Amino acid sequence: MGHSFVYRFRLVTTTPLSTNLQPDSSAFSHDRPDSLGRFGKFGGKYVPETLMPALFELEAAYHQYRKDPDFQQELQGLLTDYVGRPSPLYFAERLTEHYAKPDGTGPQIYLKREDLNHTGAHKINNALAQALLAKRMGKQRIIAETGAGQHGVATATVCARFGLKCIIYMGVHDMERQSLNVFRMRLMGAEVCPVASGTGTLKDATSEAIRDWVTNVETTHYILGSVAGPHPYPMMVRDFHAVIGQETRAQAQEKWGGVPDILLACVGGGSNAMGLFHEFINESQVRMIGVEAAGHGVETEKHAATLTKGRVGVLHGAMSYLLQDDDGQVIEPHSISAGLDYPGVGPEHSYLMETARAEYYAVTDEQALAAFQKLSQLEGIIPALETAHAIAYLDALCPQLVGSPRIVINCSGRGDKDVLTVSGLLNS
Amino acid sequence: MTSVSQCFEHLRDRARCALIPFITAGDPDLETTAEALRVLDRQGADLIELGVPYSDPLADGPVIQAAATRALQRGTRLDDVLKMVKQVAPTLRSPLILFTYYNPILNRGIDRFLQEIAAAGVKGLVVPDLPLEEADSLLKPAIVHGVEVILLVAPTSPQERIAAIAQQSQGFVYLVSTTGVTGMRLQMQARVKDLVQELRQVTDKPIGVGFGISQPDQAHQVMEWGSDAVIVGSAFVKRLSEGTPAEGLKSIAEFCQSLKAAIVAE
Numbered sequence: 001m002g003h004s005f006v007y008r009f010r011l012v013t014t015t016p017l018s019t020n021l022q023p024d025s026s027a028f029s030h031d032r033p034d035s036l037g038r039f040g041k042f043g044g045k046y047v048p049e050t051l052m053p054a055l056f057e058l059e060a061a062y063h064q065y066r067k068d069p070d071f072q073q074e075l076q077g078l079l080t081d082y083v084g085r086p087s088p089l090y091f092a093e094r095l096t097e098h099y100a101k102p103d104g105t106g107p108q109i110y111l112k113r114e115d116l117n118h119t120g121a122h123k124i125n126n127a128l129a130q131a132l133l134a135k136r137m138g139k140q141r142i143i144a145e146t147g148a149g150q151h152g153v154a155t156a157t158v159c160a161r162f163g164l165k166c167i168i169y170m171g172v173h174d175m176e177r178q179s180l181n182v183f184r185m186r187l188m189g190a191e192v193c194p195v196a197s198g199t200g201t202l203k204d205a206t207s208e209a210i211r212d213w214v215t216n217v218e219t220t221h222y223i224l225g226s227v228a229g230p231h232p233y234p235m236m237v238r239d240f241h242a243v244i245g246q247e248t249r250a251q252a253q254e255k256w257g258g259v260p261d262i263l264l265a266c267v268g269g270g271s272n273a274m275g276l277f278h279e280f281i282n283e284s285q286v287r288m289i290g291v292e293a294a295g296h297g298v299e300t301e302k303h304a305a306t307l308t309k310g311r312v313g314v315l316h317g318a319m320s321y322l323l324q325d326d327d328g329q330v331i332e333p334h335s336i337s338a339g340l341d342y343p344g345v346g347p348e349h350s351y352l353m354e355t356a357r358a359e360y361y362a363v364t365d366e367q368a369l370a371a372f373q374k375l376s377q378l379e380g381i382i383p384a385l386e387t388a389h390a391i392a393y394l395d396a397l398c399p400q401l402v403g404s405p406r407i408v409i410n411c412s413g414r415g416d417k418d419v420l421t422v423s424g425l426l427n428s
Numbered sequence: 429m430t431s432v433s434q435c436f437e438h439l440r441d442r443a444r445c446a447l448i449p450f451i452t453a454g455d456p457d458l459e460t461t462a463e464a465l466r467v468l469d470r471q472g473a474d475l476i477e478l479g480v481p482y483s484d485p486l487a488d489g490p491v492i493q494a495a496a497t498r499a500l501q502r503g504t505r506l507d508d509v510l511k512m513v514k515q516v517a518p519t520l521r522s523p524l525i526l527f528t529y530y531n532p533i534l535n536r537g538i539d540r541f542l543q544e545i546a547a548a549g550v551k552g553l554v555v556p557d558l559p560l561e562e563a564d565s566l567l568k569p570a571i572v573h574g575v576e577v578i579l580l581v582a583p584t585s586p587q588e589r590i591a592a593i594a595q596q597s598q599g600f601v602y603l604v605s606t607t608g609v610t611g612m613r614l615q616m617q618a619r620v621k622d623l624v625q626e627l628r629q630v631t632d633k634p635i636g637v638g639f640g641i642s643q644p645d646q647a648h649q650v651m652e653w654g655s656d657a658v659i660v661g662s663a664f665v666k667r668l669s670e671g672t673p674a675e676g677l678k679s680i681a682e683f684c685q686s687l688k689a690a691i692v693a694e
Contacts, residue, residue: 046557048487050582207486215608314531328535329483
């Protein structure tokens with residue numbers, strides 16, 4: 001594939017196409033991933049042998065409990081009463097007006113308000129479900145990695161709720177820029193372990209969490225926070241977030257009697273995007289767009305745009321696109337947003353890109369900052385910097401659209417955690 | 429040059445347990461690595477494992493992680509490592525085993541990678557993040573290139589899995605002695621003895637025990653438990669990195685002798 005594909009992809013980045021890149025629908029008719037955890041060639045289990053039995057055990061437990069009425073009842077009850085689901089599908093009236101064309105047409109923009117969940121982001125859907133799974137598997141010690149701290153906070157929250165021991169690995173650089181979340185995790189009784197290796201960001205925290213798991217695998221469950229990592233995580237985390245898309249379908253049906261025309265979400269590892277996309281993957285008329293972090297620009301060396309600029313490789317247990325140098329060494333990424341500052345991406349996103357089922361673009365730190373302010377000012381909603389990347393892509397997308405398609409943006413998190421960083425940047 | 433399997437056959441004929449030291453290529457620099465290979469070869473190594481530095485070594489503990497980071501910061505590249513190996517390997521008695529994570533292999537292309545390491549004189553390959561399920565892509569082409577791919581068995585591996593891994597492993601079976609990453613441990617877990625016996629029941633292939641062995645008495649213990657080889661990594665890497673290169677080389681020479689003495693005794 002290599003160069004020819006990159007070429008086609010570059011064409012797509014300059015001119016998003018909604019209808020003429022539809023894949024053969026039969027490619028999406030069977031279960032993904034396959035029994036080896038593959039989405040096409042992506043995914044798999046590239047981990048030390050020590051972890052293999054734990055991954056088999058986790059997969060078996062997942063398949064057992066996903067169909068278990070008691071598990072489902074407990075999960076649904078907590079999603080409703082503890083997390084606050086369903087999250088609203090909100091019509092962003094002033095944002096819609098902002099992008100309206102002079103003739104009165106223009107996209108109708110809706111926000112799926114995952115930011116209103118308990119703990120302020122979509123991350124709790126997965127953390128809660130995995131904690132219930134861990135409890136049933138008899139694991140009393142929980143570990144997790146975190147970048148922006150949202151997954152760490154969600155994990156610390158559910159551990160407090162269930163009385164589980166909780167250790168969160170977090171890069172030292174991220175601890176600095178997300179100090180509020182560090183305090184929240186500690187307040188809820190989690191131990192936050194600083195990771196100084198590499199650039200002290202999400203990649204390094206994930207490696208350290210995996211090392212902990214290799215060492216304590218018999219007593220410990222690893223609540224991986226994205227649709228990344230070895231099988232069954234990309235499948236399981238996606239399924240635990242699929243409630244986002246399922247609710248969106250019901251809410252769209254109620255509000256306009258149809259499905260969304262365009263789904264838009266930011267992509268670091270890609271869990272909030274998969275949660276929104278999964279429900280609609282088999283409906284080729286629903287256009288799906290993922291937005292990566294371009295940092296200082298994809299033409300510079302400081303970005304985290306894995307699908308836009310990476311090559312196929314293996315990181316943290318999965319084959320997927322990866323930012324790497326000529327020698328196959330992983331490149332340290334950069335993004336203003338700690339949650340997108342990751343050199344890999346979930347394997348299913350690589351598959352959706354290669355099959356052209358979803359499109360992926362990148363926006364810069366600067367564009368994300370502008371969108372952060374725009375949503376705050378137009379809608380009174382302060383988005384997470386991660387989410388602001390999805391919002392920012394509206395600037396490029398809306399002028400290309402014809403008529404009044406309905407866009408649903410996953411408003412994946414709220415920006416309280418980012419206000420210190422942003423105020424620092426805006427004042428400097 | 430001797431293959432990994434042939435080396436073990438010779439040792440088995442003489443009822444000897446093999447010593448396999450591990451060092452990280454490029455730490456402190458490749459000239460020192462070359463000299464270290466010669467020193468280890470002279471001071472009792474039977475095979476030598478050479479680690480290719482990698483940016484995300486998730487099976488490694490702090491000592492080897494730090495060595496890899498230093499080597500990469502010095503600009504150590506795979507091509508330079510192989511160039512050095514090509515010069516040194518023909519002068520060594522011990523077959524060289526390359527230890528590398530999977531991404532650098534995949535990045536170069538499996539066939540090209542195997543061809544290049546074989547041409548450099550590498551005889552064996554250990555890939556710590558490539559379990560049995562993913563190893564097919566490497567095992568078959570490796571045979572063509574004359575490189576033996578050594579698979580790992582862990583304390584957590586169930587019986588039927590141990591048998592399947594042993595069957596596919598080439599050269600020897602690498603038994604990870606501890607649930608954890610590489611690094612020095614104060615005590616060997618007693619269950620290593622049971623694991624060696626379990627493994628012995630399902631395979632005729634040699635068994636090498638590694639991860640956590642850092643002292644001569646531990647090496648002796650592992651030999652007594654019936655292992656065909658003792659693999660020592662972090663303890664060598666740490667010694668080689670302390671002081672000047674000359675001091676490091678002297679230190680690993682003495683350490684290698686003491687380990688060797690511990691496993692050829694009686």
